[in-house]
Amino acid sequence: MDMRSLLTLSVLLALIRGNKGQKPIVTLRPKFPQVYAGDDITLICNREGGSKPTTWFINETSSQTHQDYLMLLTAVTPDNNGVYECEQGGMKSDPFTLTVLDLEPHAQLSPSVGGAVMTKGEGRNLVLQTDDDDLENWICYVLRGVNTFAIGLDINKEMKRAVFFAEFKEAERATFWCKKNTTVLRSNAVTLKMTELMVMLVPPAVPALKGENLTLRCEVWGKPKLDKAVFYKNNKSLPKSSPEDTYTITNATQSDNGMYSCHATYRYTHISAKAAMKDGDADAQELKVIGGPPAAVISASANSLKCSCPDCPASCTSYHWYHTPFNDPFTREKRSENDESINVEKEGEYRCRRDCGNGFSRFSDIHNYTDQPVEFGHMWYILVPALILFVIIIVLIIVLKYRRCGRMGIQAPGRDADQDTLMSVRYVR
Structure with missing residues (x-):
């Protein structure tokens, strides 16, 4: 045995010993x-x-x-x-x-359209929104299988958000998230799943939360005319209670957990008016309803808004407020106030959440504020009687005026008759 063979054998033995135990x-x-x-x-x-x-x-x-x-x-x-x-x-x-x-992360990542399932070869834009304007220091990643890859961001400074294109490559599922450099700040994770079937059951791309309404969609590749869709939970058909392509779960609870699928009957009438009827099944998709972090709540009195979170832990200190214009639903502006209550002037949608150090409470429901005379809402009980009194005064003035005119009309002929009599007497004399 030559020296090269001995060296190779010794290396193999060392590797075996190193792995053993x-x-x-x-x-x-x-x-x-x-x-x-x-x-x-x-x-x-x-x-x-x-x-x-x-x-x-x-x-x-x-x-x-x-x-x-x-x-x-x-x-x-x-x-x-x-x-x-x-x-x-x-x-x-x-x-x-x-x-x-049991908190939410600092930034939000969500699909611009669609849910959690895509067909093979498709992609989808994911939108990143953060509380700061330092989007250049955010990097996004994707986990495909057990390997992680970085993704480039397309930053829109004016709208204070960033977008990147999410795709599977060769994976069957992929998880996407974003992180700020040199910090622990990150966004939520969005998991997209791939199907190779023509029909697909599409659940929401964000976690299903207890108490919320959830919509499952039965979609067909190519967007043909859908004649009928039957939804299933754990292989048992569900009663129809929604439009043809959707199934809505109201006030979701853990009892709604399960594997959901659908069977669709469809025709490609946009290709040919006489297109043949087709049908197919979707892959089963897991739906898991969770309690979720505690949610903030907005209470309003005119243009004064108050944020509270009864179930938040003691670590939650300051408040974050957000404004979205009615005419631009994709823009979310963080306000400078960190107090429990704020006064608002601009019309739009308002939300709040509590800052809990390592994360945040859930966002509150949206409060819509429209510019309107706030004083009337508080002083109607003064203004209405004042208006009634004003009308009564006007009516009295008109009545008195007409009465005075009537008296003058009656007295005038009497005075003329007296004058004629007096003149006649003087003439006889």
């Missing part, structure tokens, strides 16, 4: 500095030359539902908090502690 390691993807309620995350159990048969332990209890080296957790909440360990080939990893903050 090496613990698997639990890693988090995306590699978030902080995990927020509603995030989709993946825990990976891997090691050099590791094998896939994997046993997961959650709080030291074996999990029978996750046997793969990847553990996908969708729309996480504080209920997912705990210690995670994995075992491969008889070796157990060190504990990994998962902490989910």
